[in-house]
Amino acid sequence: MPLQDLTPELRTRLSRVERVVGVFVLLATLLLLTGFVYYVRHTAEAKGWFTPKATYYTYLHNANGLKAGDHVKLMGFDVGEITRVTAMPPFEQFDVYIEFQIKSPYYGYLWSDSKAKVAAADFLGGRYLEVTKGITGRPTVREEKNTMFLLADAEKDLYEPVAKRKHYGLEAVESPAVTDQLQAMVVKVEAAMPGILGITNRINAILDATTTAVTSATAAITNLDATVLSARPVFTNLAAITSQLRDPRGSLGEWIIPTNINRQVQTALISANQTIVTVNTNMVEIAAVLKRTLEDSAQITSNLNAQVQANSLILSEISALVIHADELTQGLKRNWLLKSSFTGITNAPVKSIVAPSIGGGK
Amino acid sequence: MKENRKQRSEVRDRKTTIIPLSMVLLILSACSSAPPPPIVPVAVAQADYAAEVAQKLSANENWTAAAREWQNATDRYRLLNDRANEAISLHNLAQAQRALGNLDRARSLLEQAAALNQQLSRSDEAWRNQIALLQLESQAKQSAALDARFARLITSPPSDSQPQLQGLFFNELGLWQQSRADLAKADDSFRRAEQAMAKAGDRRGSAAVLANRARLDEAQSKLTDALEKWGRARIAFEKLADPPGIAACLAGEGRVLLASNRDLSAAETLLRRASENLRTLKMDNDRVAALRLLVECLIAQNKTAEAAETQKALDALLASGTPARN
Numbered sequence: 001m002p003l004q005d006l007t008p009e010l011r012t013r014l015s016r017v018e019r020v021v022g023v024f025v026l027l028a029t030l031l032l033l034t035g036f037v038y039y040v041r042h043t044a045e046a047k048g049w050f051t052p053k054a055t056y057y058t059y060l061h062n063a064n065g066l067k068a069g070d071h072v073k074l075m076g077f078d079v080g081e082i083t084r085v086t087a088m089p090p091f092e093q094f095d096v097y098i099e100f101q102i103k104s105p106y107y108g109y110l111w112s113d114s115k116a117k118v119a120a121a122d123f124l125g126g127r128y129l130e131v132t133k134g135i136t137g138r139p140t141v142r143e144e145k146n147t148m149f150l151l152a153d154a155e156k157d158l159y160e161p162v163a164k165r166k167h168y169g170l171e172a173v174e175s176p177a178v179t180d181q182l183q184a185m186v187v188k189v190e191a192a193m194p195g196i197l198g199i200t201n202r203i204n205a206i207l208d209a210t211t212t213a214v215t216s217a218t219a220a221i222t223n224l225d226a227t228v229l230s231a232r233p234v235f236t237n238l239a240a241i242t243s244q245l246r247d248p249r250g251s252l253g254e255w256i257i258p259t260n261i262n263r264q265v266q267t268a269l270i271s272a273n274q275t276i277v278t279v280n281t282n283m284v285e286i287a288a289v290l291k292r293t294l295e296d297s298a299q300i301t302s303n304l305n306a307q308v309q310a311n312s313l314i315l316s317e318i319s320a321l322v323i324h325a326d327e328l329t330q331g332l333k334r335n336w337l338l339k340s341s342f343t344g345i346t347n348a349p350v351k352s353i354v355a356p357s358i359g360g361g362k
Numbered sequence: 363m364k365e366n367r368k369q370r371s372e373v374r375d376r377k378t379t380i381i382p383l384s385m386v387l388l389i390l391s392a393c394s395s396a397p398p399p400p401i402v403p404v405a406v407a408q409a410d411y412a413a414e415v416a417q418k419l420s421a422n423e424n425w426t427a428a429a430r431e432w433q434n435a436t437d438r439y440r441l442l443n444d445r446a447n448e449a450i451s452l453h454n455l456a457q458a459q460r461a462l463g464n465l466d467r468a469r470s471l472l473e474q475a476a477a478l479n480q481q482l483s484r485s486d487e488a489w490r491n492q493i494a495l496l497q498l499e500s501q502a503k504q505s506a507a508l509d510a511r512f513a514r515l516i517t518s519p520p521s522d523s524q525p526q527l528q529g530l531f532f533n534e535l536g537l538w539q540q541s542r543a544d545l546a547k548a549d550d551s552f553r554r555a556e557q558a559m560a561k562a563g564d565r566r567g568s569a570a571v572l573a574n575r576a577r578l579d580e581a582q583s584k585l586t587d588a589l590e591k592w593g594r595a596r597i598a599f600e601k602l603a604d605p606p607g608i609a610a611c612l613a614g615e616g617r618v619l620l621a622s623n624r625d626l627s628a629a630e631t632l633l634r635r636a637s638e639n640l641r642t643l644k645m646d647n648d649r650v651a652a653l654r655l656l657v658e659c660l661i662a663q664n665k666t667a668e669a670a671e672t673q674k675a676l677d678a679l680l681a682s683g684t685p686a687r688n
Contacts, residue, residue, distance in 0.1 A: 356570035
């Protein structure tokens with residue numbers, strides 16, 4: 001119906017309604033635009049669109065577990081991301097080219113002596129790139145009058161603008177994936193097994209030698225016992241001599257020890273000496289073998305320690321993942337739209353238990 | 363005509379206002395989420411958790427563990443000065459101790475719980491404590507204490523607004539009156555208990571009262587009524603999946619059939635099944651009674667060899683002297 005056909009009253013009312021609708025549409029548009037701007041801003045902040053970035057590169061032998069878009073870490077923070085992973089031509093010294101960007105202000109920590117470490121991230125072959133803080137070198141980035149300069153020559157302290165020098169190369173420290181390390185460790189352990197078995201065989205032999213030495217020592221002690229028994233008449237004679245010494249009729253001839261006793265004592269002493277020498281030699285050998293065993297054990301534990309150090313981030317990351325997943329679930333449980341999906345059976349309140357008795361059972 | 367147009371225009375106006383408004387509300391409500399629930403203090407959460415665990419252990423009849431956990435819950439509620447929950451924990455700890463055979467300890471705990479509930483004017487809970495004390499004294503055959511307690515409680519039984527408590531009380535009262543050979547009063551009490559249980563919608567309670575009425579009918583030599591009631595009670599317990607109730611009803615039906623000397627073969631089957639179930643449930647006192655009846659039933663059928671074998675099993679059970687669970 002044309003507008004002219006309406007009564008003035010209706011026309012006034014209609015124009016009022018149109019105004020209300022117009023205001024509503026305007027408000028809705030404003031709300032939408034505000035939301036969109038907020039979303040864009042939030043995304044930009046999260047992605048670091050407006051944050052200055054410096055580009056770096058490094059060379060690796062293996063790109064296993066790395067891909068464009070992966071985070072780059074520095075001192076445990078996510079400071080940038082890998083932008084390019086590509087293979088080098090066949091006859092180059094290095095095999096893989098990795099390019100990555102570091103956000104402001106973290107590139108300030110990267111000096112000429114910083115390294116790009118590739119560390120094992122998990123047991124499934126994952127790895128991540130980590131850059132280390134510089135200590136003694138020169139800063140790789142210098143900012144002057146809103147212009148970024150990258151280090152061109154550390155010796156001459158020469159910087160060039162980013163327009164000319166696009167990226168800076170960092171030396172790589174590459175560690176293989178955990179699975180590779182474990183495999184290498186298994187190979188090492190396998191190779192070391194004959195040595196360990198040899199050590200145990202030698203310990204066995206030493207224990208046998210020790211048993212023999214102890215047997216010899218026991219025999220020597222038995223001999224000494226016999227000697228002492230044989231020497232008993234000597235003491236008797238000595239007693240007789242001393243008694244004769246008190247006697248003015250003492251004779252010098254009775255002072256002489258009989259030759260057979262002297263020989264027995266000498267034999268016993270030689271045997272004891274030999275035993276002690278054997279025991280001493282064996283003890284030295286045992287000590288040497290034990291020392292070698294301890295050194296091997298120390299090496300094994302240090303390897304294990306290195307393994308644990310390399311994987312120190314796994315537990316914390318798993319823990320963070322669990323916490324975030326829990327937070328997400330709790331948030332979803334409270335959302336007006338989704339909370340009905342989570343209404344589970346709650347536990348009945350605890351109350352005093354009384355069951356009705358059935359007679360006759362008491 | 364004009365009026366009509368005006369009305370339609372007003373309706374359209376209203377629509378044009380309501381639709382945008384509802385859209386705005388929808389958009390706004392989309393942004394709303396409930397705030398996170400308030401954080402429960404750790405000590406309260408620990409106490410509640412202990413009580414929940416204890417309740418599950420009691421439901422599974424793991425009485426040793428249940429007693430330990432109820433003690434833990436009691437201690438924790440006491441530390442929080444939460445006397446209401448402390449009284450509940452004490453009551454349930456007493457039930458666990460009763461199941462373990464520590465009747466004196468159970469009685470002392472129930473008295474403590476009752477005193478706390480009286481201080482807090484929690485009449486429902488106080489009544490639960492009193493009913494548990496009645497059951498305990500009945501189990502311990504402390505007739506004097508039981509008489510005194512009934513004399514005190516019977517003057518002001520639970521009100522009609524507490525049908526479940528009323529049902530429990532009249533059930534205990536009926537059993538007490540039956541034990542004193544006051545069968546008419548017992549019948550009346552059981553009827554009142556049955557009505558109260560039905561009002562409260564307590565199907566387990568109703569089944570238990572029905573079983574007690576069947577036993578009362580047996581005592582009054584109304585064997586046909588007793589058999590019918592035992593049958594109904596068994597069906598009710600089967601629906602509730604209550605093994606002790608089912609076993610009691612099987613034994614009851616067998617006993618009535620044997621007493622009425624009809625269908626001895628069915629009586630034998632029922633008594634055998636009851637005896638097996640009672641063995642599984644470790645209810646040795648009831649099993650002794652069931653085996654005695656089975657021996658009688660077998661002799662009545664001239665199955666002397668089987669009767670001798672059953673008698674041997676009965677003698678072995680009596681000689682073992684294992685603590686009864688009943």
